[in-house]
Amino acid sequence: xxxxxIAVLGLGNVGQGVVTMLDTQKGRxxxxxxxxxxxxxxxxxxxxxxxxxQLPEGICTNRWEDILHDPSIRIVVExxxxxxxxxxxxxxxxxxxKNVVTANNDLLAEYGYELYQAAREAGRDLYFxxxxxxxxxxxxxxxxxxxxxxxxxxxxIINGTSNHILTGMEMGSDFQKALAGAQELGITxxxxxxxxxxxxxxxxxxxxxxxxxHSQVDFSDVYAEGIGKIxxxxxxxxxxxxxxxxxxxxxxxxxxxxxxxxHPALIPSAHPLSAVKDTYYAIFIRGDELxxxxxxxxxxxxxxxxxxxxxxxxxxxxxxxxxxxxWLNTLENRGLPILPMSEIHTRYYLRLLLADEPGxxxxxxxxxxxxxxSLARVHQSISDKGAAEVVFITHEAVEGDMQEAxxxxxxxxxxxxxxxxxxxxxx
Amino acid sequence: xxxxxIAVLGLGNVGQGVVTMLDTQKGRxxxxxxxxxxxxxxxxxxxxxxxxxQLPEGICTNRWEDILHDPSIRIVVExxxxxxxxxxxxxxxxxxxKNVVTANNDLLAEYGYELYQAAREAGRDLYFxxxxxxxxxxxxxxxxxxxxxxxxxxxxIINGTSNHILTGMEMGSDFQKALAGAQELGITxxxxxxxxxxxxxxxxxxxxxxxxxHSQVDFSDVYAEGIGKIxxxxxxxxxxxxxxxxxxxxxxxxxxxxxxxxHPALIPSAHPLSAVKDTYYAIFIRGDELxxxxxxxxxxxxxxxxxxxxxxxxxxxxxxxxxxxxWLNTLENRGLPILPMSEIHTRYYLRLLLADEPGxxxxxxxxxxxxxxSLARVHQSISDKGAAEVVFITHEAVEGDMQEAxxxxxxxxxxxxxxxxxxxxxx
Numbered sequence: 001x002x003x004x005x006i007a008v009l010g011l012g013n014v015g016q017g018v019v020t021m022l023d024t025q026k027g028r029x030x031x032x033x034x035x036x037x038x039x040x041x042x043x044x045x046x047x048x049x050x051x052x053x054q055l056p057e058g059i060c061t062n063r064w065e066d067i068l069h070d071p072s073i074r075i076v077v078e079x080x081x082x083x084x085x086x087x088x089x090x091x092x093x094x095x096x097x098k099n100v101v102t103a104n105n106d107l108l109a110e111y112g113y114e115l116y117q118a119a120r121e122a123g124r125d126l127y128f129x130x131x132x133x134x135x136x137x138x139x140x141x142x143x144x145x146x147x148x149x150x151x152x153x154x155x156x157i158i159n160g161t162s163n164h165i166l167t168g169m170e171m172g173s174d175f176q177k178a179l180a181g182a183q184e185l186g187i188t189x190x191x192x193x194x195x196x197x198x199x200x201x202x203x204x205x206x207x208x209x210x211x212x213x214h215s216q217v218d219f220s221d222v223y224a225e226g227i228g229k230i231x232x233x234x235x236x237x238x239x240x241x242x243x244x245x246x247x248x249x250x251x252x253x254x255x256x257x258x259x260x261x262x263h264p265a266l267i268p269s270a271h272p273l274s275a276v277k278d279t280y281y282a283i284f285i286r287g288d289e290l291x292x293x294x295x296x297x298x299x300x301x302x303x304x305x306x307x308x309x310x311x312x313x314x315x316x317x318x319x320x321x322x323x324x325x326x327w328l329n330t331l332e333n334r335g336l337p338i339l340p341m342s343e344i345h346t347r348y349y350l351r352l353l354l355a356d357e358p359g360x361x362x363x364x365x366x367x368x369x370x371x372x373x374s375l376a377r378v379h380q381s382i383s384d385k386g387a388a389e390v391v392f393i394t395h396e397a398v399e400g401d402m403q404e405a406x407x408x409x410x411x412x413x414x415x416x417x418x419x420x421x422x423x424x425x426x427x
Numbered sequence: 428x429x430x431x432x433i434a435v436l437g438l439g440n441v442g443q444g445v446v447t448m449l450d451t452q453k454g455r456x457x458x459x460x461x462x463x464x465x466x467x468x469x470x471x472x473x474x475x476x477x478x479x480x481q482l483p484e485g486i487c488t489n490r491w492e493d494i495l496h497d498p499s500i501r502i503v504v505e506x507x508x509x510x511x512x513x514x515x516x517x518x519x520x521x522x523x524x525k526n527v528v529t530a531n532n533d534l535l536a537e538y539g540y541e542l543y544q545a546a547r548e549a550g551r552d553l554y555f556x557x558x559x560x561x562x563x564x565x566x567x568x569x570x571x572x573x574x575x576x577x578x579x580x581x582x583x584i585i586n587g588t589s590n591h592i593l594t595g596m597e598m599g600s601d602f603q604k605a606l607a608g609a610q611e612l613g614i615t616x617x618x619x620x621x622x623x624x625x626x627x628x629x630x631x632x633x634x635x636x637x638x639x640x641h642s643q644v645d646f647s648d649v650y651a652e653g654i655g656k657i658x659x660x661x662x663x664x665x666x667x668x669x670x671x672x673x674x675x676x677x678x679x680x681x682x683x684x685x686x687x688x689x690h691p692a693l694i695p696s697a698h699p700l701s702a703v704k705d706t707y708y709a710i711f712i713r714g715d716e717l718x719x720x721x722x723x724x725x726x727x728x729x730x731x732x733x734x735x736x737x738x739x740x741x742x743x744x745x746x747x748x749x750x751x752x753x754w755l756n757t758l759e760n761r762g763l764p765i766l767p768m769s770e771i772h773t774r775y776y777l778r779l780l781l782a783d784e785p786g787x788x789x790x791x792x793x794x795x796x797x798x799x800x801s802l803a804r805v806h807q808s809i810s811d812k813g814a815a816e817v818v819f820i821t822h823e824a825v826e827g828d829m830q831e832a833x834x835x836x837x838x839x840x841x842x843x844x845x846x847x848x849x850x851x852x853x854x
Binding site: 135137150214275287292297303315 | 456458564568571575577702707716720722723724725733741745750751
């Protein structure tokens with residue numbers, strides 16, 4: 001049986017998972033790939049750092065040249081993360097005729113097209129399943145399978161930390177405690193703000209949207225709003241109204257423009273997405289004749305991430321054995337415009353504290369009506385402090401109109417406080 | 428741009444959908460495949476039969492030789508269904524160096540290995556996404572992506588007709604009316620018994636299990652029990668106990684033997700599977716490091732089925748363009764034994780009518796205890812006719828023991844009637 005040598009760059013959480021699986025699953029991987037897969041080299045900056053995995057003598061190096069200039073290494077697995085030196089390593093590896101597997105959504109969301117182009121020119125594979133939710137083969141499906149229909153919308157939960165925090169808050173925990181729990185589970189990004197501010201999900205969404213709509217969507221094109229302002233009161237109100245609050249990522253391709261945004265949202269409790277908890281991801285794909293397809297599974301953590309990377313290593317090894325490296329590199333870029341956030345349409349949940357006096361509600365609804373925001377539901381109750389707590393659920397409205405309405409409402413004398421504005425999706 | 432000619436065999440529901448999509452999605456398919464895809468020939472037994480689709484003059488033929496001996500036809504799409512002549516056509520097409528896309532689960536569930544072997548020897552592609560749930564790329568995932576972990580269990584809902592019927596009964600409809608509704612939707616097999624008796628699901632499960640466990644599982648190895656005995660009373664009882672009744676397909680690979688069965692089951696209402704309604708399919712895949720992944724989407728009907736077939740046509744065309752036909756044909760057959768149904772472990776819901784007298788319940792529970800069936804829940808109420816209606820939910824027990832216990836209980840003088848025995852899964 002042929003033997004294919006690979007190198008793993010970076011021995012962080014995912015890198016160690018990959019190295020372990022390559023050893024413990026040796027037989028299965030060989031049977032699936034049609035060749036033995038041998039770990040030839042590991043690139044690690046700090047050769048003496050303590051880590052969980054045992055590696056044979058001489059495998060580790062801190063010199064990239066040892067890998068780049070070794071023609072026997074056919075696949076480079078990049079699990080360093082971040083932009084540099086990962087980007088340079090990947091470009092050089094492709095130019096040197098090596099195939100690349102990466103888990104790096106930071107890099108792909110900003111330099112995706114440059115790397116896809118380089119892989120195409122080199123006639124080599126660039127695989128990146130784990131850039132969006134480890135063990136759920138959605139990247140594979142978008143690249144290899146879902147070709148027949150026009151895809152119109154992709155909506156999902158693609159950040160384990162944010163979802164874990166909101167699930168914890170539903171069960172009575174508070175934000176800080178739930179965040180600490182996520183860190184203990186090993187699912188957070190090195191910078192936890194990247195998770196809770198929505199940046200990690202925005203990067204994954206840029207990668208998904210690019211593949212789904214055959215048009216370049218970068219990290220900077222994605223509107224990102226984090227979960228930091230969600231309160232237990234909102235979670236409880238949402239529950240009473242028949243919704244749950246989830247960290248949502250949505251992209252759409254309608255009327256020739258691409259919309260891409262990440263923010264918390266109220267999802268109806270009956271919607272399958274609302275049942276997705278903790279570190280599970282779910283991605284709903286809608287297409288013209290497709291109806292709705294959903295992919296669901298463990299997205300974050302060492303093992304699901306390692307699984308996504310190792311699945312890719314097997315796929316690339318199989319390509320090498322069958323002499324079809326680089327076959328998946330058809331890459332159209334339609335250059336569709338990105339819809340400004342102010343032009344998107346959605347529904348809103350708005351919670352305010354008003355003075356408890358005649359005409360207070362009327363002044364608010366007058367503004368909403370004037371800005372073309374019509375109401376689906378209104379709940380008012382008198383709070384402890386003698387103010388009126390009002391919750392609105394609107395019908396679909398334009399974001400720019402809604403934001404302007406909220407600004408005007410804020411200026412009213414009767415408005416004590418705008419408590420929350422959260423988008424409503426999935427109805 | 429290259430042009431690849433294909434032939435479609437059979438112009439039934441799915442065949443017509445395929446022919447339509449090849450025309451309406453021409454541009455997209457070409458962009459995804461890297462070549463134009465041209466419909467060269469259609470094989471149709473009844474050339475003058477009325478159908479929805481318009482076809483150019485001269486495309487239709489009722490002679491297989493017109494296709495088999497035409498070297499310009501590179502891909503044959505088989506949407507005839509059934510065993511013969513589909514099997515012969517596919518074998519001859521592969522031997523003649525053509526690639527094959529099929530949607531035929533009847534054939535694959537009984538002759539799968541013969542066809543996989545033939546494709547391998549010919550060095551040609553055999554793709555069959557739509558043999559299990561049209562537009563959900565689960566076959567693709569099992570063949571191409573999910574290589575890294577040992578898969579241990581696959582559980583799902585993979586028959587639209589049965590699911591549609593049970594969903595309808597939940598909402599107050601009756602069996603016959605719901606079946607008629609399914610036929611109107613165009614989702615039923617030609618023989619509706621194949622749906623409601625579980626045969627269609629059993630065929631799909633045989634195909635899935637074979638791929639997942641790298642071991643031959645045929646239709647005849649799968650235990651199949653239909654939904655015909657499910658009553659509105661059971662659905663209502665299940666609901667009160669926190670369950671929904673779904674037509675389930677499960678296969679497992681544990682302790683070196685393969686278990687494969689299709690039957691209705693009580694699923695906890697909180698389980699994502701219980702929210703899967705109507706003609707939607709869902710397939711849960713569990714693997715060692717994978718946790719649980721789920722694929723969900725429209726499985727049945729003309730358009731989802733056509734989508735699955737056309738996705739495969741694009742994938743095969745791409746393989747031809749990149750000169751890697753037949754690359755996906757690594758096929759291990761571990762020859763694992765099939766676990767007899769009597770040896771499977773699961774939980775049970777048992778509903779009986781007992782005489783309303785002292786010791787009646789005790790004689791039943793004595794038998795259950797003696798056969799090593801322990802009880803999780805018991806509900807008893809007095810029915811209109813002065814009998815006691817008793818519902819048990821058991822802990823995990825061995826099928827053979829449970830069936831024997833039910834036989835013994837049936838013989839008791841106090842037993843008026845065994846009303847239902849339904850397995851409980853997903854707890």
